Amino acid sequence: MQAVIIASGEGRRMSQKRKDSPKPLLKLLGLTLIERVILSLKQTGVVEEILIVVGYQGEKIKKALGGGEKYGVKINYIENPYWRRGNGISVVRVKNQIKGNFLLLMADHIFEYTIVNEIVREELNGYDAVLAVDTTPAEYLDVNDATKVKLESDKITQIGKHLEEYEGFDCGIFLCSPKVFDYLQEAISQGKESLTDGMQKIASIGRLKAFDIGEKFWIDIDTPSTLQEAQRILCHRIGKESDGFISRRLNRPISLIFTRYLVKTNLTPNSISLLSFALCVVAGMFFMGGSYFLIVIGGIITQLASILDGCDGEVARLKFKVSEYGGWFDALLDRYADAFVILGMVLGILKSKGGISPWIWGFVAISGSFTNSYSAAKYDLIRKFKKRKWRFGRDTRYFIIFLGTLFNQLYFTLISLGVITNFISLRRMWVLRKD
Amino acid sequence: MQAVIIASGEGRRMSQKRKDSPKPLLKLLGLTLIERVILSLKQTGVVEEILIVVGYQGEKIKKALGGGEKYGVKINYIENPYWRRGNGISVVRVKNQIKGNFLLLMADHIFEYTIVNEIVREELNGYDAVLAVDTTPAEYLDVNDATKVKLESDKITQIGKHLEEYEGFDCGIFLCSPKVFDYLQEAISQGKESLTDGMQKIASIGRLKAFDIGEKFWIDIDTPSTLQEAQRILCHRIGKESDGFISRRLNRPISLIFTRYLVKTNLTPNSISLLSFALCVVAGMFFMGGSYFLIVIGGIITQLASILDGCDGEVARLKFKVSEYGGWFDALLDRYADAFVILGMVLGILKSKGGISPWIWGFVAISGSFTNSYSAAKYDLIRKFKKRKWRFGRDTRYFIIFLGTLFNQLYFTLISLGVITNFISLRRMWVLRKD
Numbered sequence: 125m126q127a128v129i130i131a132s133g134e135g136r137r138m139s140q141k142r143k144d145s146p147k148p149l150l151k152l153l154g155l156t157l158i159e160r161v162i163l164s165l166k167q168t169g170v171v172e173e174i175l176i177v178v179g180y181q182g183e184k185i186k187k188a189l190g191g192g193e194k195y196g197v198k199i200n201y202i203e204n205p206y207w208r209r210g211n212g213i214s215v216v217r218v219k220n221q222i223k224g225n226f227l228l229l230m231a232d233h234i235f236e237y238t239i240v241n242e243i244v245r246e247e248l249n250g251y252d253a254v255l256a257v258d259t260t261p262a263e264y265l266d267v268n269d270a271t272k273v274k275l276e277s278d279k280i281t282q283i284g285k286h287l288e289e290y291e292g293f294d295c296g297i298f299l300c301s302p303k304v305f306d307y308l309q310e311a312i313s314q315g316k317e318s319l320t321d322g323m324q325k326i327a328s329i330g331r332l333k334a335f336d337i338g339e340k341f342w343i344d345i346d347t348p349s350t351l352q353e354a355q356r357i358l359c360h361r362i363g364k365e366s367d368g369f370i371s372r373r374l375n376r377p378i379s380l381i382f383t384r385y386l387v388k389t390n391l392t393p394n395s396i397s398l399l400s401f402a403l404c405v406v407a408g409m410f411f412m413g414g415s416y417f418l419i420v421i422g423g424i425i426t427q428l429a430s431i432l433d434g435c436d437g438e439v440a441r442l443k444f445k446v447s448e449y450g451g452w453f454d455a456l457l458d459r460y461a462d463a464f465v466i467l468g469m470v471l472g473i474l475k476s477k478g479g480i481s482p483w484i485w486g487f488v489a490i491s492g493s494f495t496n497s498y499s500a501a502k503y504d505l506i507r508k509f510k511k512r513k514w515r516f517g518r519d520t521r522y523f524i525i526f527l528g529t530l531f532n533q534l535y536f537t538l539i540s541l542g543v544i545t546n547f548i549s550l551r552r553m554w555v556l557r558k559d
Numbered sequence: 560m561q562a563v564i565i566a567s568g569e570g571r572r573m574s575q576k577r578k579d580s581p582k583p584l585l586k587l588l589g590l591t592l593i594e595r596v597i598l599s600l601k602q603t604g605v606v607e608e609i610l611i612v613v614g615y616q617g618e619k620i621k622k623a624l625g626g627g628e629k630y631g632v633k634i635n636y637i638e639n640p641y642w643r644r645g646n647g648i649s650v651v652r653v654k655n656q657i658k659g660n661f662l663l664l665m666a667d668h669i670f671e672y673t674i675v676n677e678i679v680r681e682e683l684n685g686y687d688a689v690l691a692v693d694t695t696p697a698e699y700l701d702v703n704d705a706t707k708v709k710l711e712s713d714k715i716t717q718i719g720k721h722l723e724e725y726e727g728f729d730c731g732i733f734l735c736s737p738k739v740f741d742y743l744q745e746a747i748s749q750g751k752e753s754l755t756d757g758m759q760k761i762a763s764i765g766r767l768k769a770f771d772i773g774e775k776f777w778i779d780i781d782t783p784s785t786l787q788e789a790q791r792i793l794c795h796r797i798g799k800e801s802d803g804f805i806s807r808r809l810n811r812p813i814s815l816i817f818t819r820y821l822v823k824t825n826l827t828p829n830s831i832s833l834l835s836f837a838l839c840v841v842a843g844m845f846f847m848g849g850s851y852f853l854i855v856i857g858g859i860i861t862q863l864a865s866i867l868d869g870c871d872g873e874v875a876r877l878k879f880k881v882s883e884y885g886g887w888f889d890a891l892l893d894r895y896a897d898a899f900v901i902l903g904m905v906l907g908i909l910k911s912k913g914g915i916s917p918w919i920w921g922f923v924a925i926s927g928s929f930t931n932s933y934s935a936a937k938y939d940l941i942r943k944f945k946k947r948k949w950r951f952g953r954d955t956r957y958f959i960i961f962l963g964t965l966f967n968q969l970y971f972t973l974i975s976l977g978v979i980t981n982f983i984s985l986r987r988m989w990v991l992r993k994d
Contacts, residue, residue, distance in 0.1 A: 491898040
């Protein structure tokens with residue numbers, strides 16, 4: 125399917141923020157707004173070509189996005205020299221490029237990509253367009269400025285900014301038949317040049333359908349404060365379901381602070397994984413020193429590595445770079461990191477205590493850590509149905525090491541790790557057996 | 560759907576083998592023939608009730624199978640006192656219990672359960688029954704004794720043992736509409752009492768459909784030699800696709816010999832996993848001894864454990880006891896077994912060589928072994944497309960240990976293990992990166 129993105133406006137309310145760039149090129153967590161729209165469309169897997177209507181500073185947008193090669197999509201541009209007039213004119217400009225039903229989106233509306241997947245499944249029969257509608261808007265929606273819709277079951281009867289009565293809000297995502305151009309042209313010929321004017325024409329003859337997005341996320345980025353809000357929400361949405369207690373309460377809030385900086389760099393998620401791994405190697409070397417001072421530094425680095433271990437996934441999710449390989453690579457590196465940390469602890473303990481016991485406990489701890497990770501995936505599957513709150517994972521193991529080093533208890537910490545991790549692996553064997 | 564199993568005949572050609580049991584209770588790799596039919600039907604997930612027609616020594620069959628509770632299916636019995644006459648009479652006996660279309664199977668026909676899943680998807684419109692037909696029979700089929708079918712595209716025009724021209728063979732699996740009873744009764748009233756006679760009636764009016772099973776497995780167990788053949792084929796079919804070179808060429812052939820005995824015992828697959836684990840612990844203890852004699856014994860036990868590690872899965876597959884938990888439990892135990900074996904090796908090496916190097920190499924080897932297993936699942940997924948023949952897994956690791964101990968090279972073996980396993984894990988990270 126073809127998708128049209130309207131990126132022609134000036135975005136005057138954002139003028140301070142965007143300085144000399146057009147609004148679609150405004151950065152939000154490392155990606156421009158229009159890049160987020162493009163990558164969301166790519167994620168749907170249903171869009172073959174993206175047509176971008178440019179106007180205000182169109183050359184800058186073209187230069188930034190190119191033919192779409194770097195996003196793995198096909199992008200073509202249509203220029204609208206009349207961008208100062210209503211945005212209905214921008215839509216009509218693409219008429220000759222359109223081959224069938226198409227998606228229509230705004231460059232400054234960020235959204236959960238599944239909304240698009242669902243709206244394309246809507247049947248058009250009897251309708252000329254479907255509009256994504258939010259009937260339960262979040263508290264950050266600027267009600268005064270938003271476009272409202274009046275509904276009769278799933279039919280939109282009225283659409284506009286100044287409706288007295290309304291049941292929902294226009295999310296700026298449309299599925300259109302090519303007939304939409306006729307209505308827009310008719311409205312424009314009557315001096316009503318906005319997209320909403322054209323849609324009101326369709327609504328008034330009962331041919332505009334509403335698609336209720338339910339609880340899904342979307343935001344119209346119109347002001348500096350909504351940009352802030354979008355940043356907050358996107359960060360909030362990337363926590364992992366499998367996060368343990370330490371991750372959720374301690375690591376995740378801190379890693380998100382790091383991530384806000386990391387997304388602005390060119391660091392890939394995999395290089396962040398490597399960085400976290402390197403920190404663990406360094407921590408192991410500090411443990412080897414054996415003195416309280418070095419051990420505490422090692423402990424702090426371990427906890428830092430544990431926090432940074434969340435950033436690779438966060439950056440991947442925020443920058444549309446999630447890959448199966450990335451998750452696997454990170455997990456495998458984590459196992460090696462565990463080995464270095466535990467080996468460092470054993471060697472540190474040996475500075476003050478000889479014999480084979482520290483080595484044996486090192487073996488016990490490494491076996492427990494490995495089998496914990498090894499058994500976790502399957503255990504999580506079953507755990508979902510049980511809604512447990514506590515999950516013992518790497519976050520907890522590293523936090524125990526961190527605490528243990530603060531109290532200069534390297535050996536006791538190693539023994540505790542060995543006992544706890546193996547207890548958990550054996551317990552999982554036992555618990556699942558009964559399921 | 561209801562399924563009818565005909566288990567009323569005497570099976571005279573098997574009389575020597577079965578002694579004083581009826582043929583359906585003949586054992587094949589730890590399960591009776593009729594148990595295999597019942598468990599295959601259960602595996603299809605489409606059978607709600609099994610009706611078994613008993614005759615010759617019916618009480619023994621009823622006593623052996625009960626109400627089906629132990630198989631997780633519902634079994635009811637219908638008695639046919641006229642079992643000495645044609646088997647068409649046995650089918651007609653169930654008429655009053657049948658509520659709609661039903662499956663009809665023979666107690667002495669072993670088959671791949673997916674044949675049933677596919678035959679129930681066949682449309683009956685215009686037909687009164689569908690028969691599973693084998694047009695490319697295996698070399699072990701006794702052509703003289705088999706029931707043949709003559710085909711016209713997917714219509715069976717003739718069915719019988721003595722056809723001159725034929726295109727396929729009757730596999731003994733039918734999907735029937737209740738109309739089948741009328742044809743059978745008509746045939747019986749004319750003195751033609753076999754099921755084949757009744758089916759010929761349906762075929763002659765063009766209402767018997769053929770379902771070609773393709774390459775799928777089935778066998779009619781009619782003679783002691785076909786029983787032998789079935790045993791050979793079932794064992795051959797349970798090798799795992801992910802088997803490495805050592806598994807395929809060395810371990811699997813030996814483990815199958817063990818398995819033929821193990822299936823006859825009450826040992827569950829999970830207890831076989833535990834047994835293999837226990838052997839590894841014992842092997843580790845022998846390694847700790849450090850002398851050549853003890854090390855060689857340890858090495859032999861290690862290799863034995865590696866072979867036995869295949870038996871749990873084999874027994875599970877042969878006895879319809881495959882479970883997700885079983886595979887997970889076995890894998891987790893294997894990781895602990897690896898830890899015990901490597902720890903034993905380190906302690907054995909320390910008998911003749913002090914210092915921390917053996918310990919460090921122990922850490923390296925355990926990390927490599929763990930990460931090999933940890934990364935294998937994902938690697939296998941991608942490997943499938945590449946059709947590699949060699950897969951480095953636990954079978955190879957244990958074979959290296961076995962060889963190393965024969966040459967009294969415990970330390971060199973540990974170092975080799977460490978180097979090879981970690982090289983492989985790093986290589987996987989690298990190879991997949993490029994995919």
